[in-house]
Amino acid sequence: xxxxxxxxxxxxxxxxxxxxxxxxxxxxxxxxxxxxxxxxxxxxxxxxxxxxxxxxxxxxxxxxxxxxxxxxxxxxxxxxxxxxxxxxxxxxxxxxxxxxxxxxxxxxxxxxxxxxxxxxxxxxxxxxxxxxxxxxxxxxxxxxxxxxxxxxxxxxxxxxxxxxxxxxxxxxxxxxxxxxxxxxxxxxxxxxxxxxxxxxxxxxxxxxxxxxxxxxxxxxxxxxxxxxxxxxxxxxxxxxxxxxxxxxxxxxxxxxxxxxxxxxxxxxxxxxxxxxxxxxxxxxxxxxxxxxxxxxxxxxxxxxxxxxxxxxxxxxxxxxxxxxxxxxxxxxxxxxxxxxxxxxxxxxxxxxxxxxxxxxxxxxxxxxxxxxxxxxxxxxxxxxxxxxxxxxxxxxxxxxxxxxxxxxxxxxxxxxxxxxxxxxxxxxxxxxxxxxxxxxxxxxxxxxxxxxxxxxxxxx
Amino acid sequence: xxxxxxxxxxxxxxxxxxxxxxxxxxxxxxxxxxxxxxxxxxxxxxxxxxxxxxxxxxxxxxxxxxxxxxxxxxxxxxxxxxxxxxxxxxxxxxxxxxxxxxxxxxxxxxxxxxxxxxxxxxxxxxxxxxxxxxxxxxxxxxxxxxxxxxxxxxxxxxxxxxxxxxxxxxxxxxxxxxxxxxxxxxxxxxxxxxxxxxxxxxxxxxxxxxxxxxxxxxxxxxxxxxxxxxxxxxxxxxxxxxxxxxxxxxxxxxxxxxxxxxxxxxxxxxxxxxxxxxxxxxxxxxxxxxxxxxxxxxxxxxxxxxxxxxxxxxxxxxxxxxxxxxxxxxxxxxxxxxxxxxxxxxxxxxxxxxxxxxxxxxxxxxxxxxxxxxxxxxxxxxxxxxxxxxxxxxxxxxxxxxxxxxxxxxxxxxxxxxxxxxxxxxxxxxxxx
Numbered sequence: 067x068x069x070x071x072x073x074x075x076x077x078x079x080x081x082x083x084x085x086x087x088x089x090x091x092x093x094x095x096x097x098x099x100x101x102x103x104x105x106x107x108x109x110x111x112x113x114x115x116x117x118x119x120x121x122x123x124x125x126x127x128x129x130x131x132x133x134x135x136x137x138x139x140x141x142x143x144x145x146x147x148x149x150x151x152x153x154x155x156x157x158x159x160x161x162x163x164x165x166x167x168x169x170x171x172x173x174x175x176x177x178x179x180x181x182x183x184x185x186x187x188x189x190x191x192x193x194x195x196x197x198x199x200x201x202x203x204x205x206x207x208x209x210x211x212x213x214x215x216x217x218x219x220x221x222x223x224x225x226x227x228x229x230x231x232x233x234x235x236x237x238x239x240x241x242x243x244x245x246x247x248x249x250x251x252x253x254x255x256x257x258x259x260x261x262x263x264x265x266x267x268x269x270x271x272x273x274x275x276x277x278x279x280x281x282x283x284x285x286x287x288x289x290x291x292x293x294x295x296x297x298x299x300x301x302x303x304x305x306x307x308x309x310x311x312x313x314x315x316x317x318x319x320x321x322x323x324x325x326x327x328x329x330x331x332x333x334x335x336x337x338x339x340x341x342x343x344x345x346x347x348x349x350x351x352x353x354x355x356x357x358x359x360x361x362x363x364x365x366x367x368x369x370x371x372x373x374x375x376x377x378x379x380x381x382x383x384x385x386x387x388x389x390x391x392x393x394x395x396x397x398x399x400x401x402x403x404x405x406x407x408x409x410x411x412x413x414x415x416x417x418x419x420x421x422x423x424x425x426x427x428x429x430x431x432x433x434x435x436x437x438x439x440x441x442x443x444x445x446x447x448x449x450x451x452x453x454x455x456x457x458x459x460x461x462x463x464x465x466x467x468x469x470x471x472x473x474x475x476x477x478x479x480x481x482x483x484x485x486x487x488x489x490x491x492x493x494x495x496x497x498x499x500x501x502x503x504x505x506x507x508x509x510x511x512x513x514x515x516x517x518x519x520x521x522x523x524x525x526x
Numbered sequence: 527x528x529x530x531x532x533x534x535x536x537x538x539x540x541x542x543x544x545x546x547x548x549x550x551x552x553x554x555x556x557x558x559x560x561x562x563x564x565x566x567x568x569x570x571x572x573x574x575x576x577x578x579x580x581x582x583x584x585x586x587x588x589x590x591x592x593x594x595x596x597x598x599x600x601x602x603x604x605x606x607x608x609x610x611x612x613x614x615x616x617x618x619x620x621x622x623x624x625x626x627x628x629x630x631x632x633x634x635x636x637x638x639x640x641x642x643x644x645x646x647x648x649x650x651x652x653x654x655x656x657x658x659x660x661x662x663x664x665x666x667x668x669x670x671x672x673x674x675x676x677x678x679x680x681x682x683x684x685x686x687x688x689x690x691x692x693x694x695x696x697x698x699x700x701x702x703x704x705x706x707x708x709x710x711x712x713x714x715x716x717x718x719x720x721x722x723x724x725x726x727x728x729x730x731x732x733x734x735x736x737x738x739x740x741x742x743x744x745x746x747x748x749x750x751x752x753x754x755x756x757x758x759x760x761x762x763x764x765x766x767x768x769x770x771x772x773x774x775x776x777x778x779x780x781x782x783x784x785x786x787x788x789x790x791x792x793x794x795x796x797x798x799x800x801x802x803x804x805x806x807x808x809x810x811x812x813x814x815x816x817x818x819x820x821x822x823x824x825x826x827x828x829x830x831x832x833x834x835x836x837x838x839x840x841x842x843x844x845x846x847x848x849x850x851x852x853x854x855x856x857x858x859x860x861x862x863x864x865x866x867x868x869x870x871x872x873x874x875x876x877x878x879x880x881x882x883x884x885x886x887x888x889x890x891x892x893x894x895x896x897x898x899x900x901x902x903x904x905x906x907x908x909x910x911x912x913x914x915x916x917x918x919x920x921x922x923x924x925x926x927x928x929x930x931x932x933x934x935x936x937x938x939x940x941x942x943x944x945x946x947x948x949x950x951x952x953x954x955x956x957x958x959x
Contacts, residue, residue: 074636077852098899099629112854117633137638233858234784250548257754257789258721258782286720289756324641326703328719495941497930502692502700502921508945509926 068123069143074105075136076112079323079374083107084132085140094122102141103129120144185430187421190398192352194391201382209351209383210240210316210372213358214278216388218248221276224362227254227263228280228317237282238318238377264290264315268298268367271313276362281317284371285329290315291336298367299342314361316370319347320412320462321510323375327498332463334410337369338439338472344393345439347371349414351381353437356391364393371439373412394438396446402432405456405520408447408473410436413460413511420460420516429524439469447473448481455486456523460516465493487523492516549788551859559862566868569593569815570602577825578834581807588798588808591842594817595875599882607821611885613658617816618880619894620654620678621873626898627673627683630906631690635851639914640690642704646671648846648864651816651872652777653747654678659823660745665731667715667724667746670705671777679712683902687909693920695912699929700921713742721752725761725774732772732830733764743830745773745823750797750840751782754790762804762838771830773823774806774838777813779845784858798840806838813843814869816876842869923949 073083084106090096097119105112123144127134134140204212218224225248230237232245232255245253256263260281267279281287287294294315301311321330338345344366348354354372361368383389399414400421409417414435421431432450436443451457457477459470470491477489495509553559572592575583594601601608609617628645635643646653653674657666666675676686688695690704698708708716715731718724728746735742748758753776765772776797780787790797801808807829811822819841826837844867848855880886913920927934927942934942 072638074638075641076854077642098903099633111856112636114636115633117630117637117639230784237783250550251546254548255785255789257791258751258785259754259756261756262754324703326706326719327701329703495926496938497926498701500699500701500921500926501703502696503916505700505921505923505926508923 069118069120070139071102071114071141071143073127073134073136073138073140074112074114076105076107079378080107080136081378082133082135085127085129085134086111088125088129090122092122092125096120096122096143116143118143183428185402185404185425185428187400187402187425187430189418190401192391192397194356194395195352195384195386195389199384199386202385203380204351204383205378205380206351206354206372207238207240207242207377209355209381210358211242211244213355213362214241215244215247217359217362218244218252221362223274224276224278225252225254225270226278226280227256227267229256229258229282231255231280236280238374240372240377241280260286260290261293264293265297267313267315268293268301268311271298271311271367272301272309276312276314278314278316278362281315283322283329283374284317284319284333285331287315287317287333294337294343294367294369295340299340302366303342310365311367312365314358314364314368314370316358316361317372318374318377319371320373321375321494321499321506324501324503324506326501330499332411332461333369334371334439334461334463335468335472337371338442338469340440342367343440344368345371346393346437347411347439348437349376349411349435350379351383352389353391353397353435355383356389357393357437359388359390360393363390371411376412376415379415394441394443396443397435397437398432398446398450399435400431400433402430402454404430404454405458405524406432406434406447406450406454407458407460407516407520408434408436408450409460410439410469411462413462416462416511416513416516417460419513420520423513423517424520427521427526429520429526431520436469442469442472442476444476444480447476448484451477451481452484455484456520457481457485457489458492458516458519458523459489460492460511460519462511463494464496465491466496468493487525490519490523492519549786549793551786551788553860553863555856555858555860557860557862559860559866561866561868564868565591567591567593569596570604570606572603572605574604574821574825577828578832579807581801581805581835584807584809585802588802588810589796591810591812592818592822593812593815594821595812595815595879599875599878601817601879605818605821607659607817607824609817609820611880611883614876614880614883615886617655617658617820618873618876618886618891619898620658620674621650621816621876622894622898623683623901624650624654624674624677625873626895626902627677627686630899630902631687632851634690634906638916639910640692640704641915642851643690644670644705644850645847646673648867648871649777649779649813649841649843650674651819651876652775652813652841652843655816655819656745656775656823659820660827661742663713664742664827665713665715665728665735665744667728667731667744668717669721669724669747669749669752669777670717670719671749672747673705673707676707676709676712676714679714681707681709681712681714683905684908687906688912691909691912691914693909693913693915695909696920699925722748722755722757722761724748725758726764728774729761729765729770729772729836732770732836733768736768736771741831743771743773743827745775745827747775747777749782750776750778750780750787750792751785751790753797753800762800762806765836766804766806769833769835771833772836773826773830774836775823776800776838776840777843778840779813779843781845781849781855781859783849783853784855786859796840798838801838804838806836808838808840810840810842812869813841814867814872814875816872817879843872844869846871
């Protein structure tokens with residue numbers, strides 16, 4: 067049987083790469099361990115080796131091809147004794163995840179009947195950005211880097227420290243180019259101890275500098291939480307207002323892709339419960355940049371929660387000399403009249419997707435991105451509720467004692483008279499996140515679950 | 527607040543400005559590598575104190591390097607464990623299997639059969655020889671590069687691969703990252719992704735063993751980079767305070783992903799010397815010398831078993847490959863380092879020793895390597911029958927709700943039932959659990 071060779075992933079989050087070079091040609095005999103091709107990503111170059119022996123039957127993707135998706139068949143290997151001429155590449159598309167998606171296809175044909183009127187909504191621009199501003203397409207990763215670089219140029223007290231932030235350019239390449247521009251005294255690799263360098267960063271902030279402490283992920287920062295909660299958050303208060311601790315703790319938060327139980331947790335609700343901390347969790351590039359700059363300038367300690375799966379996404383970023391956004395203000399991402407979907411971070415993407423699907427069914431959903439989790443923009447939530455009278459909150463995290471719980475409390479306390487249906491939360495399953503792809507998918511929130519909840523509160 | 531209380535004061539203005547030191551490795555990509563600055567002790571010259579000695583008697587050994595295998599491929603000195611050729615050949619067999627396993631799993635990741643893998647190339651002795659020096663039921667708390675322990679303890683290769691593929695044969699039910707094995711039967715604690723947490727846990731386990739009056743000791747492995755973690759220091763403190771029957775193995779493989787050992791303090795002292803401040807016995811060992819590794823681990827095990835105290839061992843070795851399949855070391859270190867490493871390759875050194883003893887030859891080695899590769903290949907094919915990453919539904923989805931608590935709580939039961947109903951509707955009643 068022919069063996070399909072697929073575009074490999076260097077890491078679980080790699081989505082595509084460049085097929086730089088083929089080191090074999092069709093008809094070549096290869097054996098286990100032979101290097102077949104070189105593949106490049108933004109992170110590194112890797113050699114693609116044969117696992118089994120056989121003959122290279124067909125090279126499907128020629129060398130030099132860019133943006134080859136992971137899982138795409140790039141070549142076909144004939145097994146021992148197989149005729150090379152018989153091989154036809156079955157498909158050059160990425161392998162289907164199989165059962166789940168085929169079932170979804172079946173569902174589509176079932177919904178017959180007259181199509182409802184589709185509410186027309188354009189994505190809403192951030193009112194903080196002046197009309198007519200030129201927009202550039204920038205990834206969240208670059209937006210975060212630019213925010214740090216601009217603030218480091220502006221204020222020499224700003225520096226960044228963390229594991230692998232200097233020479234390696236950050237485990238997720240967020241600090242790319244910073245070492246080169248600012249040198250090893252402002253872009254500092256640290257020993258492996260989150261507890262240690264959270265304390266060092268807190269001390270440096272007390273000492274008059276403006277540290278940006280990068281955690282490789284917030285999952286590793288649980289041991290650092292004592293410094294964040296018991297020291298940084300309370301410095302101002304316990305010194306009777308004499309001393310400040312203007313530190314930013316930032317890094318990816320929430321589930322990434324197949325990194326399992328210990329590395330897939332959302333700490334938004336944890337930090338957002340602590341007086342003295344500012345907690346920001348942006349979704350797109352504009353908010354990532356504008357709010358990180360605001361965080362660095364803040365006199366208060368800030369926990370800045372990013373998302374690994376969003377780093378590579380491209381969004382519009384205003385080309386402004388100094389793009390700083392206000393902390394504590396939610397943003398209406400999409401206006402609507404029938405139901406409000408509140409979310410933050412990666413959940414905003416699902417909420418926007420859900421709003422599109424709901425539009426197809428004639429339901430006009432408003433999507434609100436909280437952006438800041440503490441202080442929470444109650445007014446924005448309540449104003450939208452007053453307009454739509456129905457609210458769903460979508461959160462990529464556990465349901466218990468969550469931001470979702472908090473939003474529901476706000477609606478109960480101050481929005482009760484506006485409610486036409488109970489507020490529903492759409493959260494992850496209440497279990498540690500499994501590794502297996504199918505279980506992981508089932509445990510996490512998605513657009514479908516948001517659609518379902520939105521329809522439920524609309525009683526359709 | 528770094529501003530002086532009186533910002534306008536001139537006091538101290540003529541003192542020298544303070545300077546910050548940021549460690550920098552000797553070699554970066556493209557550099558010519560010369561390790562002549564690394565002191566290498568002569569094999570056989572290190573004294574071997576009594577296993578029950580006062581911890582202070584090991585002070586010299588914390589700065590030396592315990593070596594048995596000399597440049598003449600013969601065993602020297604008091605640390606020679608005097609293993610019979612049969613045992614040495616078994617050790618070499620484990621080495622061959624670990625290396626073959628790593629090779630195939632690494633390539634499997636590149637082919638999309640799993641999302642992640644970590645090789646231990648160059649460090650095989652620090653797990654295989656150490657595991658052989660322990661009793662098979664001594665509890666081990668490994669880090670993520672000790673596949674050699676499982677292989678030396680005879681863990682089934684198919685089981686290992688099932689876990690790596692997260693397929694339907696995976697005993698961990700699709701919950702853990704690849705290579706984060708767990709085997710109660712092999713006294714091998716679940717590998718944690720969080721660094722150094724296993725070190726105080728090993729000490730705690732050892733203390734519990736002592737409280738219960740058991741005879742089993744505990745051993746743990748941690749990278750030199752992770753010794754910076756607070757957990758490592760808590761482990762040392764508790765181990766010495768309660769004289770816990772435990773061995774703390776520090777694998778100094780020079781690199782923690784891209785951070786060289788200097789970021790954990792190696793520019794100032796050795797990792798073995800950490801033992802001194804705590805009052806632990808400390809040994810610094812050539813980690814690429816399988817006989818020295820075996821001897822040191824056995825010394826520490828006997829010491830612990832005799833209630834004579836815990837030991838911290840630094841194995842000085844070199845991570846010959848990338849940190850994991852997600853890492854490309856070409857970006858931060860010189861490719862020459864591996865070839866220039868002054869302590870050579872642990873597998874080659876043991877093989878050459880057996881040849882020097884007249885108990886082995888290159889042909890038999892080639893045959894052993896070939897058989898190991900065949901065995902791994904067969905195990906891979908067997909495991910692939912249970913599926914590889916991302917192909918179809920491996921784990922019954924209902925299992926996701928199990929083992930969160932001892933008893934399934936009502937709200938998870940409801941969630942599981944709801945999920946079942948939804949799936950029955952979605953798949954027209956046709957989908958299996």
